[in-house]
Amino acid sequence: MSLLQVRNLTKSFGGNMAVDDVSFDLSAGELLALIGPNGAGKSTTFNMVGGQLAASRGRVLFDGKDLLGMPSRRIARLGIGRTFQIAATFASLTVLENVQMALWSHHGKVFSFLRRASGQYRPQALALLEQVGMADQAGRPCSELAYGDVKRVELAMSLAGDPRLLLMDEPTAGMAPAERNALVGLVKKLVVERNMAVLFTEHSMDVVFAYADRVIVLARGQLIAQGSVEAVRSHPKVQEVYFGTGKTFMAAAPAAGAST
Amino acid sequence: MHLTGFIVQFLNGLAEASSLFLVAAGLSLIFGVSRIVNFAHGSLYMLGIYIAYTIVEQWGGSVAGFWASLAAAALIVGMLGALVEATLLRRIYQAPEMFQLLATFALVLIFNDLALWMWGPDDLLGPLAPGLSGSIQIFDRYIPAYDLALIFIGPLVLLGLWLLLNHSRWGTLIRAATQDREMLGALGVNQAWLFTGVFALGAFLAGLGGALQIPRQPASLMLDLSVIGDAFVVVVVGGMGSIPGAYLAALIIAELKALCIALGVVEIAGMAVAFPKLTLVVEFIFMAFVLIFRPWGLLGKPLGMVRQTSRPDAPLQPAGRGLRALALLLLLAFAALPLLSAAFPYAAVLAQDMLLAMLFAASLHFMMGLGGMPTFGHAAYFGIGAYCAALLFKSAGLGMSGSLLAAPVAAGLAAAVFGWFCIRLTGVYLAMLTLAFAQIIWSIVYQWDEVTGGSNGIVGIWPEAWLSGAAYFYFTLFVVAAAVLLLRHMAFTPFGYALRAVRDSALRADAIGIHVKGVQWAAFIIAGLFAGLAGALYVFSKGSTSPEVITVGKSVDGLVMVLLGGIQTLSGPLVGAMAFTALQDYFVGITEYWRALFGAVILLIVLAFPQGIAGFFKQLAGGGRSRA
Numbered sequence: 001m002s003l004l005q006v007r008n009l010t011k012s013f014g015g016n017m018a019v020d021d022v023s024f025d026l027s028a029g030e031l032l033a034l035i036g037p038n039g040a041g042k043s044t045t046f047n048m049v050g051g052q053l054a055a056s057r058g059r060v061l062f063d064g065k066d067l068l069g070m071p072s073r074r075i076a077r078l079g080i081g082r083t084f085q086i087a088a089t090f091a092s093l094t095v096l097e098n099v100q101m102a103l104w105s106h107h108g109k110v111f112s113f114l115r116r117a118s119g120q121y122r123p124q125a126l127a128l129l130e131q132v133g134m135a136d137q138a139g140r141p142c143s144e145l146a147y148g149d150v151k152r153v154e155l156a157m158s159l160a161g162d163p164r165l166l167l168m169d170e171p172t173a174g175m176a177p178a179e180r181n182a183l184v185g186l187v188k189k190l191v192v193e194r195n196m197a198v199l200f201t202e203h204s205m206d207v208v209f210a211y212a213d214r215v216i217v218l219a220r221g222q223l224i225a226q227g228s229v230e231a232v233r234s235h236p237k238v239q240e241v242y243f244g245t246g247k248t249f250m251a252a253a254p255a256a257g258a259s260t
Numbered sequence: 261m262h263l264t265g266f267i268v269q270f271l272n273g274l275a276e277a278s279s280l281f282l283v284a285a286g287l288s289l290i291f292g293v294s295r296i297v298n299f300a301h302g303s304l305y306m307l308g309i310y311i312a313y314t315i316v317e318q319w320g321g322s323v324a325g326f327w328a329s330l331a332a333a334a335l336i337v338g339m340l341g342a343l344v345e346a347t348l349l350r351r352i353y354q355a356p357e358m359f360q361l362l363a364t365f366a367l368v369l370i371f372n373d374l375a376l377w378m379w380g381p382d383d384l385l386g387p388l389a390p391g392l393s394g395s396i397q398i399f400d401r402y403i404p405a406y407d408l409a410l411i412f413i414g415p416l417v418l419l420g421l422w423l424l425l426n427h428s429r430w431g432t433l434i435r436a437a438t439q440d441r442e443m444l445g446a447l448g449v450n451q452a453w454l455f456t457g458v459f460a461l462g463a464f465l466a467g468l469g470g471a472l473q474i475p476r477q478p479a480s481l482m483l484d485l486s487v488i489g490d491a492f493v494v495v496v497v498g499g500m501g502s503i504p505g506a507y508l509a510a511l512i513i514a515e516l517k518a519l520c521i522a523l524g525v526v527e528i529a530g531m532a533v534a535f536p537k538l539t540l541v542v543e544f545i546f547m548a549f550v551l552i553f554r555p556w557g558l559l560g561k562p563l564g565m566v567r568q569t570s571r572p573d574a575p576l577q578p579a580g581r582g583l584r585a586l587a588l589l590l591l592l593a594f595a596a597l598p599l600l601s602a603a604f605p606y607a608a609v610l611a612q613d614m615l616l617a618m619l620f621a622a623s624l625h626f627m628m629g630l631g632g633m634p635t636f637g638h639a640a641y642f643g644i645g646a647y648c649a650a651l652l653f654k655s656a657g658l659g660m661s662g663s664l665l666a667a668p669v670a671a672g673l674a675a676a677v678f679g680w681f682c683i684r685l686t687g688v689y690l691a692m693l694t695l696a697f698a699q700i701i702w703s704i705v706y707q708w709d710e711v712t713g714g715s716n717g718i719v720g721i722w723p724e725a726w727l728s729g730a731a732y733f734y735f736t737l738f739v740v741a742a743a744v745l746l747l748r749h750m751a752f753t754p755f756g757y758a759l760r761a762v763r764d765s766a767l768r769a770d771a772i773g774i775h776v777k778g779v780q781w782a783a784f785i786i787a788g789l790f791a792g793l794a795g796a797l798y799v800f801s802k803g804s805t806s807p808e809v810i811t812v813g814k815s816v817d818g819l820v821m822v823l824l825g826g827i828q829t830l831s832g833p834l835v836g837a838m839a840f841t842a843l844q845d846y847f848v849g850i851t852e853y854w855r856a857l858f859g860a861v862i863l864l865i866v867l868a869f870p871q872g873i874a875g876f877f878k879q880l881a882g883g884g885r886s887r888a
Binding site for chain 1: 572573574575576578749750752753754755756757758760761763764765767768769770771772773774775776778779782
């Protein structure tokens with residue numbers, strides 16, 4: 001059985017079907033890319049799986065447990081890490097404290113009022129920072145970091161809970177091409193080392209085609225293709241969505257298909 | 261109660277609604293565009309009455325002269341508003357929200373003393389309006405003709421504002437600025453003039469609201485704070501920035517109050533319920549209900565975005581050797597004071613007040629600074645602590661130690677109940693709900709004569725013999741030092757970090773599994789508990805307590821202490837509390853106009869040292885943070 005099973009996931013905002021009957025699977029040790037043009041419903045799908053947004057219909061099973069309706073912090077505690085399109089870290093804490101905070105939370109120390117925090121889970125936090133290549137900046141405030149580095153810290157934080165599944169919404173948005181490859185390469189390495197499942201969205205096709213094990217394609221809320229990189233790349237519907245059909249300007253274009 | 265009584269009270273309510281609306285509309289307009297919660301709005305209203313009083317004395321003989329006087333008074337207040345915006349507020353739009361609040365609070369102090377200087381301390385009652393001085397019979401009762409006129413003025417102003425906002429270019433700009441002022445600036449609109457104009461209009465409305473009260477209400481120095489409380493409630497209930505919402509809210513609140521008066525004392529299930537007593541609190545109860553069910557107010561929308569402009573706090577660091585030495589020195593200095601009582605008999609009394617202020621400010625900082633939860637009602641927990649200690653000691657005969665232990669627990673429990681509602685909100689709305697709860701507590705304490713002694717309070721609560729005199733001072737010193745150190749220590753425990761984490765990014769905190777609301781609730785309770793401890797200690801040091809300890813003014817004092825000292829540091833609230841207590845004491849001694857002097861000092865700090873006293877010295881000492 002797959003680690004994550006998404007079945008008939010649907011979200012409508014008023015009459016607008018942002019995500020329409022989407023189903024897919026994700027297994028441990030797999031790096032799955034979710035791609036699609038702007039407005040395809042990628043972030044909405046992410047937010048429903050992560051619990052930040054309530055679904056209109058469908059099921060999301062993680063290791064057999066239904067995630068829908070569960071508060072997002074409980075989903076996090078099941079072992080699902082998450083990074084955001086606009087990286088979110090704690091600006092007034094240092095890099096090290098950010099990661100320590102994630103560890104304290106994971107180990108149920110949030111409501112610990114008496115023991116001084118700084119020494120707790122410090123080696124583990126440093127080890128995580130080592131993994132993402134941020135150990136040398138451990139003492140800096142997060143507010144001073146370059147954006148690419150903030151994204152690394154965010155990754156380290158989401159790894160603190162020993163996640164079996166990582167949800168990464170545009171992990172490389174706002175990064176330079178070289179940085180992008182480095183970050184996704186790092187994620188790929190973690191997937192193999194930790195036998196972790198990763199679902200990520202990405203606009204850079206180079207990155208997707210270089211690292212993803214499998215790709216699913218959304219367009220206008222519907223899943224139009226899924227499969228290996230090669231299969232998706234040559235899929236006619238995907239090409240239609242990304243490159244257009246050439247029919248857009250014809251007088252009587254057939255209604256079927258999405259033309260962008 | 262007859263039907264006619266209800267009708268007359270209903271009409272009274274309509275007249276009150278018009279007055280409330282004028283003040284609230286200006287406040288709402290200013291907030292919508294500048295995002296400044298203008299504490300001085302009530303002062304502008306108060307100045308409106310005073311100025312109108314003076315002009316009416318000159319011109320008010322004829323009908324035309326009377327109304328021209330009111331218009332002139334409103335115009336003068338409007339110009340004063342423009343002046344304030346251009347010289348002061350314009351400099352602090354980029355400052356954190358709480359600093360803007362502090363600056364406008366300084367204006368409250370300055371305007372109050374200005375009025376005292378120009379018009380003296382006595383209430384001034386203006387003449388009746390020529391042509392509208394009679395009463396009109398409604399069934400078997402009479403209602404002043406002026407009140408009936410007032411009923412129509414509110415909707416007329418509403419119509420005028422609506423036309424201005426929806427059918428003029430300037431109005432379109434105001435609405436655009438309310439949604440996204442940076443974008444408007446990027447489009448090339450001169451924001452400076454727009455903001456000055458809006459502030460002048462808002463001040464004009466406040467001044468008009470005040471001037472119109474001339475025949476109904478004497479000009480008094482108490483009006484500023486009482487009016488601002490009502491105006492805040494109306495704006496929050498109606499929805500920040502919504503003008504029709506302000507009218508709707510003013511209408512509902514004025515009618516609720518009128519209804520309470522009309523009902524009188526009613527027998528309900530064998531209990532006599534005095535509804536008129538509820539008038540002091542009904543608006544706050546209503547606001548609490550509205551905020552719980554409609555967090556953005558009746559006609560409000562979630563606030564448009566304001567991009568984060570203030571820099572995030574620097575990471576907190578445990579006290580270094582220098583700070584520890586300084587703290588020890590301070591502790592020794594406090595301890596030495598009673599020994600010097602021969603030379604400075606007053607020093608220990610002042611120091612005692614300082615200590616309690618320090619604990620109060622530190623508890624406030626815990627939720628406001630570390631937790632990012634602003635509150636206008638922290639005095640409630642101080643007051644609950646004070647009254648519980650007094651009641652347990654006097655009525656329940658619990659003894660001093662028992663009362664001192666139980667009172668903070670009671671304050672913590674109250675914080676648990678109120679906090680459960682408050683943590684659902686953020687920012688200004690959260691602050692207003694805390695204010696509502698504080699006002700409810702105040703109103704209960706103020707009116708429940710049999711138990712709390714009403715406005716007289718409770719007297720004769722002195723510590724036991726072994727703790728009298730200097731011993732009680734040392735006891736306070738020990739308890740406050742221990743409590744402050746504990747609060748400080750908590751900032752460095754995982755909970756303290758979680759509190760700051762939740763403040764920095766609730767989204768991220770939630771995504772790593774932190775129970776965001778749970779952390780905020782716990783911080784709320786801890787802050788309430790320690791404020792309650794300060795209150796309990798206060799009662800035994802003064803020997804009495806009165807409703808004054810729960811007023812808005814007391815809560816604002818706490819805010820001033822925290823911001824004065826520097827909200828971004830842990831020692832800030834302590835330094836601020838000491839400076840506040842000492843300055844206030846000193847200024848009261850040297851001049852009648854100590855409030856204005858104090859306001860000037862606050863403005864100086866806001867403009868020149870926005871990081872607060874402690875923050876300023878930290879910057880001087882460090883020159884910058886060392887990198888680990």
